[in-house]
Amino acid sequence: MKENELPDKEKEPEIDQGMDTSGGDSAISSKNQSVEGITRRSLVTGVGGTVALCALGGVRFAGTTPLVRPPGGQDFERLTAACIRCEKCVEVCPRHVVKPAHIEHGILGMRTPTLNFDRDWCNWCEEENNGHPLCVEVCPTEALSLPEGAEQETTILGIAELDSSVCLAYLDLSCRFCYDACPFEAIHLDENHRPSIITEKCNGCGACEAVCVVFENASISADAKERAVMIRALDEDGKIVNGLPGGGMTS
Amino acid sequence: MKKLNILQIIIPVAIALLFTGAYIAHLDFGMLSSFGWSTISMICPLGALMALLAAKMLVPRAVIxxxxxxxxxxxxxxxFCAWVCPVPVMQKFRDLVARITKEGITSGSSSKKALNDSTDVTDAVDASADVAVAADVAVDADVDADVASDKVVAVQETVDETLAVKGAGELQAGAYSSCAKKRGAAIDSRHIILGGSVLTALVFGxxxxxxxxxxGLTFASIFLVVNLFGSGDVTWTVVVVPLLLVVEIVFFRKWCSRFCPLSAFMSLSGKLGRFFRPKINDTTCRETTTGEACGICGNxxxxxIDPRHPDVSPAAISECTRCLACAKSCPTQSIKIPIWSSKDELLQKTTPLPPEDKQ
Structure with a gap:
């Protein structure tokens, strides 16, 4: 059994097949060694590949940053388990708020759906599909899946947080775009017309964040790194993740 | 042959472009991992299987x-491997690049000259059927085509045409007649990785x-670039994902035959049926009618796969990608791809090789 010849034999059969026109009997007559139908090389490659997959599976335990997810994506376990990263939800979203998650937020959740309210917000496809989110409808593996009778108002995607240090209203510029945009009356205006969040009413739809004009007025709020109203993801205990150091303005 | 090869590039590229256009237009066609319209989707069978096992729930749509x-x-x-999958297209591109750079270095000539040489060879291929076999084996050899151009030149310069074909047949018979199992007939690394994929989905959830x-990475790369320029979605993912894809294409040269669990899944499933398998008409085949060694279809x-000599074929018939190369190259047009082949037809005895080719 010329086992030592096995790797070469296995490696370049195509070349031999096409090229060797001069016989070379001694080199080619060695037996393609196999043990119970599987060659040693195949076994090593296959097991190696599986070990690599197991190592990659370890990202499960690497920790991930909770993100604001589309409706029906609140169960992180289910979302990551069933999502095959096909991006149908991203594609179907009529308001273009569903985006694939970045690798910066963890390899495990990479390319799973998340919400981005830069341009628009999530109203559960009110006009487009009678209040049934299209992302949930198209998900082929039900990674996004709403419980029976789930309502937009009570399904918490995240919670708005207001940063008074950059909010134009707190600079006495009487901006109230977010107040006007909020469909759930979750923003309160005080006597000086300054907004604050009523967290009990907020479901994280993103209407306020989408209309916040801090960046359009960057010469005034020059310190702003993000909008004055931001939807924050919640952890398992319902606490805001990566929020403002002192918390936002609430009422 | 040439035309088919081009089709095998055009179709996957067209599919990729279709999905990309649909993604930009938000038409909801999906991508190869899951494509369809609205709630009706065809899901990648491996993805569906892994998702079902990972989530440990029965999703009707995924099951269907x-x-x-x-x-x-x-x-x-x-x-799918021959006509739809984008990976072989990228592999062909890789081989083209490798061939050009390698020729540039070894012969000291410019890449352009190397290209011209290849074109010449291709022309010659059209002219002579036998050279076509040798050259196609070299050019189309699934992998390792970076050395293919060297081979093409060598074939062109030195090889007695008949000898080339005969030699190849001889070598094949010699090299593989003693194989205990042929590729696709026994468990190989792909099958283990298929098992590993299913197992890791179950274990890691x-x-x-x-x-x-x-x-998936191919379409992810395209979509990431679309998102980067289309909606300013700046992320390291747009660097990492294409990089990973390039690593897989460049360093895992035999991805399809050694690593791809989908290829394993398809070949395993393909064993269950006997549809669309190449079948040789013995009444016109050159080997059975004249007794001459031919072996073009196998080469x-x-x-x-060697459809003429299944017992010495390095790969089992279940590996067939329905690329039609054998049918197209047969000098007597004796190979057809019938819808269904009976078991007897598939187990047809190998025609005895002419005495000088026998071991």
């Missing part, structure tokens, strides 16, 4: 898609292989 996919795989076997699947096969 899985069943439909398995039926398709039973009927068409690995046809998410479809691990989806993270590195080159088909052009990119997955190394």
């Amino acid at each position: 898609a899985l069943v439909v996919a398995i039926v398709l795989m039973v009927i068409f076997g690995r046809a 998410f479809p691990v292989f989806c993270l590195i699947c080159p088909i 052009v096969c990119p997955v190394m």
Whole structure:
């Protein structure tokens, strides 16, 4: 059994097949060694590949940053388990708020759906599909899946947080775009017309964040790194993740 | 042959472009991992299987898609690999680049000259059927085509045409007649990785292989670039994902035959049916009618099936990608791809090789 010849034999059969026109009997007559139908090389490659997959599976335990997810994506376990990263939800979203998650937020959740309210917000496809989110409808593996009778108002995607240090209203510029945009009356205006969040009413739809004009007025709020109203993801205990150091303005 | 090869590039590229256009226009066609319209989706069978096992729940749509996919795989076997999958296209591109750079270095000539040489060879291929065999074996050899151009030149310069064909046949018979199992007939590394993919999905609770699947990564790369320029979605993912894809294409040269669990899945399913398999008409085949050694069909096969000599074939018939190379190259047009082949037809005895080719 010329086992030592096995790797070469296995490696370049195509070349031999096409090229060797001069016989070379001694080199080619060695037996393609196999043990119970599987060659040693195949076994090593296959097991190696599986070990690599197991190592990659370890990202499960690497920790991930909770993100604001589309409706029906609140169960992180289910979302990551069933999502095959096909991006149908991203594609179907009529308001273009569903985006694939970045690798910066963890390899495990990479390319799973998340919400981005830069341009628009999530109203559960009110006009487009009678209040049934299209992302949930198209998900082929039900990674996004709403419980029976789930309502937009009570399904918490995240919670708005207001940063008074950059909010134009707190600079006495009487901006109230977010107040006007909020469909759930979750923003309160005080006597000086300054907004604050009523967290009990907020479901994280993103209407306020989408209309916040801090960046359009960057010469005034020059310190702003993000909008004055931001939807924050919640952890398992319902606490805001990566929020403002002192918390936002609430009422 | 040439035309078919081009089609095998055009179709996957057209599919990729279609999905990309649909993604930009938000038409909801999906991508190869899951394509369809609205709530009706065809899901990648491996993705569906892994998602079902990882989430440990029965999703009707995923189950239906899985069943439909398995039926398709039973009927068409690995046809996906030849006609739809974008990975072989990228591999061909890789080989083209390798060939150009290698020729540039070894011969000291410019890449352009190397290209011209290749074109000349290709022309010669058209002119002579036998040279075509040798050259196609070299050019189309599934992998390792970076050395292919060297071979083409060598073939052109030195090889006595008949000898080339005969030698190849001889070598094949010699090299593989003693194989205990042929590729696709026995468990190989792909099957282990298929098992590993299913197992890791079950153990770790998410479809691990989806993270590195080159088909998924191809579309992810395209979509990431679309999002980067289309909606300013700046992320390191747009660097990492294409990089991973390039690594898989460049360093895992034999991805399809050694690593791809989908290829394993398709070849396993394909064993269940006997649809669309190349079948030789013995009344016209050159070997059976004249007794001459031919072996062209076996030599052009990119997955190394020898339809004429199944007992010495390096690969089992279940590996067939329905690329039609054998049917197209047969000098007597004796190979057809019937819808169904009976068991007897598949087990047809090998024609005895002429005495000088026998071991």
